[in-house]
Amino acid sequence: MTSNVTRLYQAVLRDPTAPISIRLRRGFSDWVVRKGFPPPSAAVVKDEAEAGGARLVMERRGDCGRYTLDEPYEQGRLRTRVTYAESVPGMTGWVVVTVEQHGGPDPAARRGAKQRGRQRAERQPEPAMVKAPGFLRAYLNTARISDGAVQVEGAAVLLTEDGVQRFVSVMTEPRRRVPILVVSPDPRDPEVARERADQLADGVAGAGLVVRLADLRAQDRFNETMGPELGVFGAAVRTYFAPFDPAGEQYPRRHPPMGDAAIRSRGAAALDRIVDGAIGETAHRKLPDDVRRTLDVVCRVLAGRAEPGEIADAAAPRPSKVDFAREEMRRRMMAMTRRPTAPKAEAVTPAKAAVQATVEITAEITAETTVETAAEATAETARSVADMVVKELRGELEAALGLATSSQVPGDSGQVLREIRVLGAHLSGLRDIAAERRGDGPATEAERNLRDEHRLLNEEYAEAVTSARKLAERVRWLERRLAEAGQLVYGVTEDDPVFEPGGLVEVLAEARESLRHIGVGDTYGAAARLDLEHHIQCRTWAAKAWDALRALDDFAGARSGGRFAGGFYDWCAGDSPGRRTIPTGMLSMRESKSVVTRAKFSAPRRFAVPPEVHPSGRILMESHIKLRPVGYPAPRMYFHDDSAGSTGRIWIGYLGDHLPNTRTN
Numbered sequence: 001m002t003s004n005v006t007r008l009y010q011a012v013l014r015d016p017t018a019p020i021s022i023r024l025r026r027g028f029s030d031w032v033v034r035k036g037f038p039p040p041s042a043a044v045v046k047d048e049a050e051a052g053g054a055r056l057v058m059e060r061r062g063d064c065g066r067y068t069l070d071e072p073y074e075q076g077r078l079r080t081r082v083t084y085a086e087s088v089p090g091m092t093g094w095v096v097v098t099v100e101q102h103g104g105p106d107p108a109a110r111r112g113a114k115q116r117g118r119q120r121a122e123r124q125p126e127p128a129m130v131k132a133p134g135f136l137r138a139y140l141n142t143a144r145i146s147d148g149a150v151q152v153e154g155a156a157v158l159l160t161e162d163g164v165q166r167f168v169s170v171m172t173e174p175r176r177r178v179p180i181l182v183v184s185p186d187p188r189d190p191e192v193a194r195e196r197a198d199q200l201a202d203g204v205a206g207a208g209l210v211v212r213l214a215d216l217r218a219q220d221r222f223n224e225t226m227g228p229e230l231g232v233f234g235a236a237v238r239t240y241f242a243p244f245d246p247a248g249e250q251y252p253r254r255h256p257p258m259g260d261a262a263i264r265s266r267g268a269a270a271l272d273r274i275v276d277g278a279i280g281e282t283a284h285r286k287l288p289d290d291v292r293r294t295l296d297v298v299c300r301v302l303a304g305r306a307e308p309g310e311i312a313d314a315a316a317p318r319p320s321k322v323d324f325a326r327e328e329m330r331r332r333m334m335a336m337t338r339r340p341t342a343p344k345a346e347a348v349t350p351a352k353a354a355v356q357a358t359v360e361i362t363a364e365i366t367a368e369t370t371v372e373t374a375a376e377a378t379a380e381t382a383r384s385v386a387d388m389v390v391k392e393l394r395g396e397l398e399a400a401l402g403l404a405t406s407s408q409v410p411g412d413s414g415q416v417l418r419e420i421r422v423l424g425a426h427l428s429g430l431r432d433i434a435a436e437r438r439g440d441g442p443a444t445e446a447e448r449n450l451r452d453e454h455r456l457l458n459e460e461y462a463e464a465v466t467s468a469r470k471l472a473e474r475v476r477w478l479e480r481r482l483a484e485a486g487q488l489v490y491g492v493t494e495d496d497p498v499f500e501p502g503g504l505v506e507v508l509a510e511a512r513e514s515l516r517h518i519g520v521g522d523t524y525g526a527a528a529r530l531d532l533e534h535h536i537q538c539r540t541w542a543a544k545a546w547d548a549l550r551a552l553d554d555f556a557g558a559r560s561g562g563r564f565a566g567g568f569y570d571w572c573a574g575d576s577p578g579r580r581t582i583p584t585g586m587l588s589m590r591e592s593k594s595v596v597t598r599a600k601f602s603a604p605r606r607f608a609v610p611p612e613v614h615p616s617g618r619i620l621m622e623s624h625i626k627l628r629p630v631g632y633p634a635p636r637m638y639f640h641d642d643s644a645g646s647t648g649r650i651w652i653g654y655l656g657d658h659l660p661n662t663r664t665n
Contacts, residue, residue, distance in 0.1 A: 007283045008130040009099035011206030012177070012291060013152065014092045017143035020084050021065055024095060024139055025058075028067055028082060031135035032056055035071075062308030063088070064298045076104025080133050085298050091290050091315035095139075097206060099130055131275055132205035140205060147206075148177030148242070156183070156197035156210040161218045167211065168225050168246075176242040177285065179204075179278045183212045184219050186235035186260065187562075193235060196263070196271060200237070203275030207282045228516040234560055234648050235260035237271075239278055253610060259646035262612075290315055501542040503531035504635070504655055511549045511652070517556035517643065518549055519651045521608050526656025530635055541627040541635050545655065547582055548625045548637060552650045554580040556641075560648035568623070568641060568650075582625065591622040594662050601661055607638060607653025612646040621653045634658040 017023075029040045036051040046059040054071035063086035070079050079100045087093035139145075140154035150170055159167055159182075171180055181200050186192040197212040204210065213219045213232075223231030229252040232238035238257040249255075256277065263270040287295065297314045300306035501507045504527035512520045531538050555571040558564040564571060569589050572581040595601040606618045613619065619640055627635040638654040 004103065006101045007098065008101055009097070009132060009207060009279050010283045010285065011095075011097040011132070011136070011152075012147055012287060013095040013097070013140075013206060014146045015084075015095055015143055016087060016092050018086055018093065019063075020086055020093050020095060021060065021063075023142040024082070024084055025065075025067075027135040027138040027142070028058075030138070031133065032069065034134070035069075059302055061301055062311075064301055064308065064311065066298070066302055073101060074104040077102040078130075082133075083295060083298060085294055085311055088312040088315050090312070091294065094291050094294075095145075096287070096291065096295060097133060097136065099133065101130075130279075131203040131272075132207060132279070136205040137202060149173050149175040150178055150180075150209060152178060152206055152209055153201070154205060156194075156201040156212045158214055159211050159218055159222070160214045161221045164218060164221045164225060167222075171240055171244050172246075174243065176244070177282065179208045179242065179281055180240045180244075181208055181210045181237060181274065181278060182222070182232050182240065183210065183237050184232045184235055185213055185215055187216060196237065199268070199271050200275060203272070204278045208278045223516050227513060228518060229512065230255060231516050232257055235263075237263065237274055239274060241281055257612075257647075259612065259648070261646055499546065501539075501546050503535065503538045504528075504542050504545060505531050507542045507545045507549065508652075508655060510546070511553075515549060515553040517553045517560065517649050519610070519647070519649045521651065521653045523607075523653065523655045526654060530633060530656060534633065544582075544586070544627045545625075545635075545637055547580075548586070548627075549652070551580040551582050552639065556643035556648065556650045559643040585629070586626050587623075588626065589623045591624075592661070596620070596622065601659075604659050605638065605654075607640075607651075609640060609642075609651050609653070610647060613640065613642050613651065619653075632658075 025040075025042065033039055035054065037049050037054075037056050038051075040047045040049070040056075040058050045061060046057070048058075049056045052071075054069065056070075057066075057068045059066055065084055067082040068079065069081075070077055072078070079098075079102060081098050081100070082095065084095040085091075085093060137154040140152060144151055146152060150173060170176070181204065183193050183197045183200065193212055197210050201210040213222060219233055223233060226232075226246050230240075230246050230249060236257050236259045238255060240255045244255070258270060258274055266273075286292075293314045294311050297306055297311050301308055301311065499510060501510065505524055508520050508524060508527055511518050530541070551572065552568065555564065555568050558571075566574075567589070569584060569587055571579070572584050572587060574581075591602075591605070595605075602620055605622070606620050608617060609619050611617055621638040621640050623639055623641065625637045625639070627637060635656065636654070636658055637652065638659075640651045640653060642649055642651060
């Protein structure tokens, strides 16, 4: 019967401290002795032994060597292989550690069976996951050993508040290859996080880095740096795979978290699953070029078919062929991204110019032209902007996006990405509006006059709402400071400027970036339609939506942190100084029975959520906030409260016009 071979673990370790052989051999020998083998002899170049059905071969020649351990494992064999080469000119010494399963059940099929049958997994014990070989932690503690410019440790690293900024540069290191597992503190029992971090460090040694946040201050600083969708809190564990850039990450779920509730319910099996995911990510990665070239030579040296001196020849870098097409592209991109010479002049990126042009032209169309002319102009604008983006700006946008996401200047990349998201949503909205308005007739002079009066009244109302929000924010800040200090505070303003959104899409973009307890679903299209069709009124609705989102974020932070036990309605109905709330009249926690029980109306209210919230990935959201109580349009914001659940967040499923119900349909 032909045996299948599955790679379960791989670590590529750079060790600049010579000699590697002594430190590596000492740790490996102690490990195999604990497995029942006699102490290996350092006096022979090839030492072989057997114990309990397992076979050990340790061989060396010159400045390289290889250790191979074959042992029984799940109806097959488990082979642990350690190959090393000392530093030579042009190459840092390295150690490659692999664990392979020969024969037995397929690990991938085993994982799939576990995921398909939860009840079956409860009746039968789960097979033990393969972890890092037991000698690695001791070896990693002997020197500064790294992989991909990131130092890998033999134990969990304790991260304090002061070290967060430096550690973020490690996470975003472009050459990083290993996953980083971050363990958040448990305020109820500090030892819980310590024990979890130690167990994870033992499982991923060499193939990952485990970091334990020292306290809640370190956690808050870390989450503030990560952003609202990439943080970790509440005694949870999150794995950050490479490459990683919090400013440009478009798929936060690529870096999976596991909440405290899941870890407590499953115990050691939950941590094993985290370990399995981390080492599974690195098990099949490509070896660095110099390691791959010299590894082949090391194997030939140990087999007697090459001389040790050939390792240095293989390590010498090969001259690379010049790709003239790529070089020309790089030169053109750099030419397009030159900064202006005036130090105070703001560089207008193509994305920003397109956004500004779209918004200005749309405002002019809506305010000053007839409906028929607006339809034609809107359609023409959409076509013109689309053509400009596709034909003229595509390359510039891609170049700007690439440079922004790789930039280390705080705020630059997030701003460009936000502008591009807003631009995309508005372009989609313009296309839909233009398609719908093609059949409308011209407006009369009386209708145009009424529209102008209505526009002026809405502008005045929006200004009044803005002034009221600033005053309310000032009062809330003073109340909070008085409650904290117990004394009067005069002549002090809040440090952060008040965010004044110009539309609903801006609110969603800002919430994704700055509200760490809020998750935003795919509702940009519905929000963009209101922005474009009712751009003046949207200033008022956007202000209300932003106040509601901050109140939800404040509530979710308190509830997930154990400082509040009720629901959002209770939060808003209570009278606590400094607490962000909205009037309870804006809030509806339930839909009518006729809406919930009829698929015609309940289906449009099912919105996407993470699998941790609901296994199907969608959930019926009844709770919503009325940004305008009656009339047309009557915008609504639907949300799901998971602040006490596995994610600790409020999930926004929809922000747009009133959804159909028994009165509208």
